[in-house]
Amino acid sequence: MIGTNTRIVIAGAGSIGCYAGGCLALAGRSVRFLCRPQIEAMLRTGGLRVTDLDSRDARLDAAELSATTDPAEALAEAGVILVTVKSGATDEMARLIAVHAPADAVVVSLQNGVDNVGRLQSLLGGRQVLAGMVPFNVVQASEPDGLHVHRATEGTVLIEDRVPGLAELLDVEGFAVETHGAMPGVLWGKLLLNLNNALVALSDLPLAAQLADRRWRVILARQIEEALAVLKAASIVPGRIGGLRPALLPTVLRLPDWLFRLVARRMLMVDPQARSSMWEDLERGRPTEIDEFQGKILRLARDTGTRAPLTARLERLVREAEATGTGSPQLSPEAVLDEEAARRI
Incomplete structure (x- = not known):
């Protein structure tokens, strides 16, 4: 009892x-x-x-x-x-x-x-x-x-x-x-948001500052779009995130900064110094949970024959930072993307 x-x-x-x-x-x-x-x-x-x-x-x-x-x-x-x-x-x-x-x-x-x-x-x-x-x-x-x-x-x-x-x-x-x-859907919805952990870890930016920058949000939006395509191919339905349907997340993330601040006030209710656990792991020289986030999407992508190139690049960048053992590499959005993709932000 x-x-x-x-x-x-x-x-x-x-x-x-x-x-x-x-x-x-x-x-x-x-x-x-x-x-x-x-x-x-x-x-x-x-x-x-x-x-x-x-x-x-x-x-x-x-x-x-x-x-x-x-x-x-x-x-x-x-x-x-x-x-x-x-x-x-x-x-x-x-x-x-x-x-x-x-x-x-x-x-x-x-x-x-x-x-x-x-x-x-x-x-x-x-x-x-x-x-x-x-x-x-x-x-x-x-x-x-x-x-x-x-x-x-x-x-x-x-x-x-x-x-x-x-x-x-x-x-x-x-x-x-x-x-x-319906906890399985909740966990998949949380995983979509956790894809941002890698961006915080790679940028060395506090979460609030990173989310306030449209260049970083566009990279997250593209990751989520890849993940949604992979989940659809695997017949997995993620749950709502903060009341928002996952399919709408990329659209909201791509809004101009001023409009995003109005529409996503709850998402921006963050302590100014908060970062991600993945950033903390890099700073302390510990293994990250990249295998549970981007890695999980990539395994499903292979199983379903779905492409997820940006997800693969981010996983590789985090693993390189892990291997280096010197903390966050402090990358810019342009450095995270290839040159052609960076021009499209």
Whole structure:
């Protein structure tokens, strides 16, 4: 039975995980963080500061937090497990859950990409695994007195409607949660927006500045058009994004800057310093999730005999930046495109 006293484990306490867990703990939920040693050290010594676009600024002292690097300790009494690791760590986390978590624990994937629920299910046998989608961006920073996580965009977390009481457990201030009856479409719709992560990473621009520049939006529009053609060939229907039909996104993105600011006000409600998780991965020398975004579209394109040349170029540029290991290459829109395509922007 899911109740407000159910133990929630944040399985992979990075930026999203610490923000979600912080909001839940501030609301009085029983939360345990399974994290890397660096994050555990910051939480144990200085606590956790949680801020957001709505001017919330709250703090949890170290004594109010339960954080560990030991999966057996973290997962032993789990009732709900929120999986927030990057896609590349999904299989490893699934194996830890299979060994250490109670058989009746509910597992919720709050990860990017469209394949993680299936991967978790395949490795967790008969355990209950639900899809979820986090629409907002979280910025992480270390401070002298602990860890600071800041929600830099808006949105409501969506989860599958299969476990009574789960949404009520998770729906707290700063971390709004609702159920949705068609999560596969939601995940594909989110993937279309996540195609922009590569542009932020390659440009080194904050998200707000990048979206305010029509040259970058046109590149995103072209990526989305390629992706929509691939999805149509694969008989996949993406869900609406912020109330907007995916087919309309390229048109909206191509609007002149002044008109885009009027029409897409919600899209531009972004903290001025927010960037993408892919940018953060490049800056920290970590593998990105390019394989779950552009890579997923390219695999479908090969399977369906569909062309996606711009998507392929962006994937290649990100992989080159990963291999270099020096952070964002700080490319211009013209450098991202070939010379002929750049003249058409």
